[in-house]
Amino acid sequence: MGSKQIKHYNKVSIHRILATRLAIAGIIISFILGVAVLLIERNKVGEVVLDRALQATVHFNAEAGSLLDEPGLPDHEGIQRVLDNVISRGVKLRNSRYGKVGHSVFIDIFDLDQNKVAKFLDSNHENIKTVETHMHSSQSPLSYNKDWYDLIRIKGNPYIKFGVPLTNSNGEKVANIVGAFAVSSEVVADFRCRALKTTLIIISIVLVTTGLLYPVIIKLMNRLTRLNYRLLDSQLETLKVLGSAIATRDCDTDAHNYRVVIYSVRLAEAAGLDKNNIRTLIKGAFS
Secondary structure (H helix, E strand, O other), X not given: OOHHHHHHHHHHHHHHHHHHHHHHHHHHHHHHHHHHHHHHHHHHHHHHHHHHHHHHHHHHHHHOHHHHHOOOOXXXXXXXXXXXXXXXXXXXXXXXXXXXXXXXXXXXXXXXXXXXEEEEEOXXXXXXXXXXXXXXXXXXXXXXXXXEEEEEEEOOEEXXXXXXXXXXXXXXXXXXXXXXXXXXXXXXXXXXXXHHHHHHHHHHHHHHHHHHHHHHHHHHHHHHHHHHXXXXXXXXXXXXXXXXXXXXXXXXXXXXXXXXXXXHHHHHHHHOOOHHHHHHHHHHHHO
């Protein structure tokens, strides 16, 4: 294999390795950013649901103010009536733009001793029995003094499980609301569409950036390769000069040096040594 063939082979190999590594890096970056987009979009839905729950809690607190001020919350029937009123107003909003997000299908109100004070079940919801079973079997952080939410899946459908503390007129926590919010199919479709569009945009940006970087990196690699070959040629030229000097003084020694180099290279190739080690061997064989 001639010097030009070796250089061409090395150049093609470097291009292939670089292209492969850039492609892998682009795929990994796109995947990571895509997952981040999905999490961000999911959190947006959760924040919207939690905001609705907080607004409903404000209305509930306003109507049940005197009931929540009673120690131990003894009037369960009164609290249940207030909850039913708040839910009935929420039902009227389901056909509005505000209600397109979805609606609450399960709500439990617990006092600080975790005794159930009031509840709501949407009997018309198709998965209500499964939702109720899940909510009763799963543990909810009732000790939290702040609102929270979590995305859950029941029979393949997305739900937002949320919790909001109830306070009395003095701002003291007296109860907890724990509920399940059924996310509408419109929101799910919109979420998937926006996530897909954003992910495709990110992938396009990463691929374009990779494509722009590739020729720049190749140019730098070619420059470095040329410098390496110049250095190698200069080293080989130095060895030839040394060999010529030896040949001038002793032609038998000169022939012996070249034979040693040839045998050494063939043995190295048979042994499977890489190119770097073979080059080092050539230099050593001349010395």
